[in-house]
Amino acid sequence: MFLEAHKPARWQHPFDDDVDEHALLVGSKAWQRTLHQNGWGAILWPKEFGGRGLGPIEAIIWNQELVRFGLGQSIFVVGTAMAGPTIIAHGTPEQKSRYLEPLARGDEIWCQLFSEPGAGSDLAALSARAVKDGDPRQPAGTFDWVVSGQKTWCSGAHYADFGILLARSDPSVPKHAGITYFLLDMRAPGVEIRPLRQMSGGSHFNDVFLNEVRIPDANRLGPAGAGWGAAMTTLLNERMAxxxxxxxxxxxxxxxxxxxxxxxxxxxxxxxxxxxxxxxxxxxxxxxxxxxxxxxxxxxxxxxxxxxxxxxxxxxxxxxxxxxxxxxxxxxxxxxxxxxxxxxxxxxxxxxxxxxxxxxxxxxxLGLPREPRRDRDVPFDEIPRS
Ligand SMILES: Cc1cc2nc3c(=O)[nH]c(=O)nc-3n(C[C@H](O)[C@H](O)[C@H](O)COP(=O)(O)OP(=O)(O)OC[C@H]3O[C@@H](n4cnc5c(N)ncnc54)[C@H](O)[C@@H]3O)c2cc1C
Incomplete structure (x- = not known):
């Protein structure tokens, strides 16, 4: 009923080769705002954060209905289905109040900065570095992190306002233990975005170079070095989406x-x-x-x-x-x-x-033996790399 009454007259698929990017952004933001105003902006989120407070079954049914009306794939999916649930699970009250509402309302677009040229299937092998700037005894929230590295395959990074970012803050511990999760302002100085042209002709993906980007400690999601747990929250939600x-x-x-x-x-x-x-x-x-x-x-x-x-x-x-x-x-x-x-x-x-x-x-x-994971318990900086 709601979809019949409010469905946009024209809907652009973000992966289309000949997408008119301006129209895509304007149309998608307007549609997300309509969804939000009617309580459909983020149906899995609790009501207190602007969601509908429904469960995964209703989310699947809702997604099927969207597809039936030709409204699959939205540029808000990283935000509503991945960044949002991770902030809800691991964020501070300040982060929740700053980021969730504008996201659900369609004002701010998010992208995912996880993969790197040397870390995809083995995501925990990522090597973008995050170094604390200042006295290590300074209290949390009062210093910056300086992040350098290359992320790749980043869908929609060229029009995103924020990115969920994983970087290595401690290379002296095993690879899963030294990762920190950040919320990155995509317009921060040092963020360089280079679109990648696909064989279909479109440019939906980007390389994102991080050149000594300063990220305030207030934008760290969860404890330093505990980013892998938050990343699992993101990936589980991605799989469901x-x-x-x-x-x-x-x-x-x-x-x-x-x-x-x-x-x-x-x-x-x-x-x-x-x-x-x-x-x-x-x-x-x-x-x-x-x-x-x-x-x-x-x-x-x-x-x-x-x-x-x-x-x-x-x-x-x-x-x-x-x-x-x-x-x-x-x-x-x-x-x-x-x-x-x-x-x-x-x-x-x-x-x-x-x-x-x-x-x-x-x-x-099938219950076959697990893949050998020999580097699992070795400090990251002792793992041989090419
Ligand atoms: C359409 C699309 C959108 C994407 N969007 C994003 C995004 O927005 N943000 C982001 O961070 N990433 C994104 N990605 C990246 C995606 O998550 C990675 O491409 C994926 O995890 C694979 O990593 P890789 O490309 O580095 O391949 P690799 O991990 O280098 O794999 C290379 C080959 O080796 C094989 N291989 C690797 N390990 C094993 C193993 N243990 N056993 C058997 N075979 C193995 C792989 O199957 C593959 O054939 C996107 C990718 C695509 C295609």
């Missing part, structure tokens, strides 16, 4: 395209369509299983890894079939299936690569 096909793929759309191109429906293509339909249904059922587990108060385990693997396969096969059905036309014009074909590979990497998901399935579902 990525459930289902998230609006990236619609079997009905492909089926309609196939009906319009019956002349190219040979035996192989029909067979592949049937396979894709089965995978897509399986993903729906897995989603239902996750919802049912949540309903019983059980936190889903390896299901999210299986779902992520399935989503990558569905997008890749869906795009291949779309191109096959388009025939030679696919080479001549840019269109939906060409875009899908060029972006599908990213779904095998984003939010944890296929190989990492398979490791999870191997260990937690």
């Amino acid at each position: 990525l459930g289902g096909t998230g609006g990236f793929f619609s079997f009905d759309e492909l089926a309609a395209f196939a009906r319009a191109h019956r002349e190219r429906l040979d035996g192989v293509t029909r067979d592949q369509l049937a396979r894709l339909y089965t995978w897509n249904k399986t993903l729906d059922l897995l989603n239902a299983r996750v919802v049912s587990k949540l309903g019983r108060g059980v936190i889903p385990d390896a299901e999210s890894s299986v779902m992520k693997l399935a989503l990558g396969r569905i997008l890749t096969l869906g795009a291949e079939l779309g191109l096959r059905l388009a025939g030679p036309d696919a080479l001549l014009r840019r269109g939906h299936w060409q875009h899908q074909f060029l972006t599908a590979p990213s779904m095998h990497i984003a939010g944890g690569t296929d190989e990492i998901q398979k490791n999870v399935v191997a260990e937690r579902v």
Whole structure:
């Protein structure tokens, strides 16, 4: 009812190649403000912080409805689904009152500054350095940290107001123990953002260089050296936000395209369509299983890894079939299936690569031996690096 009445007339997908960035920002902020005014801005957050105070089941249903109305993927997802819940869980009262309301209201956009050229799957190997500036005995909140390093793959950093940032504050302890979590003002001196051009033609990602950026200690989230725990809160929430096909793929759309191109429906293509339909249904059922587990108060385990693997396969096969059905036309014009074909590979990497998901399935579902983690207890500065 609410979505029918308030749905924006035009909605831009942030990953589109030909996105009009000004229109994207104006439209997304206006929509987030409308959601907030009607109590839908951040449905999982407690009411006291401007949320709706609902649970994960309602969040999944809400996301499915957004997708049904063509409103998946918002530039606010890092803020509402990742930064916000982490600030709620680990922030000081001052941080909560400064950051949560403007975020939920659509005034401030957040990005994620976790990955580095040498730290992605093994995120705890990150090497951006945070050094305390001043007398180490100075009381908390009265000094700055000076942060230097390179972050990469940062979606939307070029239009973000703030970033959630992990940096190494103590290299003399094992890698997971020396990380501190910061809330970074993206306009602080020393923050240099360089957009990366994707093979699809868009520039959704950025390298972010941090050149002796001063971050007030008041912007440290949680205790120094305890950033890994807060990072886990962020990543758990990211995984929940990525459930289902998230609006990236619609079997009905492909089926309609196939009906319009019956002349190219040979035996192989029909067979592949049937396979894709089965995978897509399986993903729906897995989603239902996750919802049912949540309903019983059980936190889903390896299901999210299986779902992520399935989503990558569905997008890749869906795009291949779309191109096959388009025939030679696919080479001549840019269109939906060409875009899908060029972006599908990213779904095998984003939010944890296929190989990492398979490791999870191997260990937690099949009970195979855990991967050796020999550097886990070694001080970070003693781990050999190239
Ligand atoms: C669309 C998209 C959006 C993203 N947005 C952001 C963002 O906003 N902010 C951010 O911080 N990051 C972001 N990322 C980064 C993402 O989290 C990383 O790309 C991902 O974690 C993989 O890390 P990597 O690219 O460094 O690959 P690597 O970890 O270097 O992996 C390279 C290859 O080695 C394999 N591999 C690595 N370790 C193992 C292992 N233990 N066992 C088996 N195989 C292994 C991998 O599967 C992969 O094939 C984004 C990525 C994508 C694609």
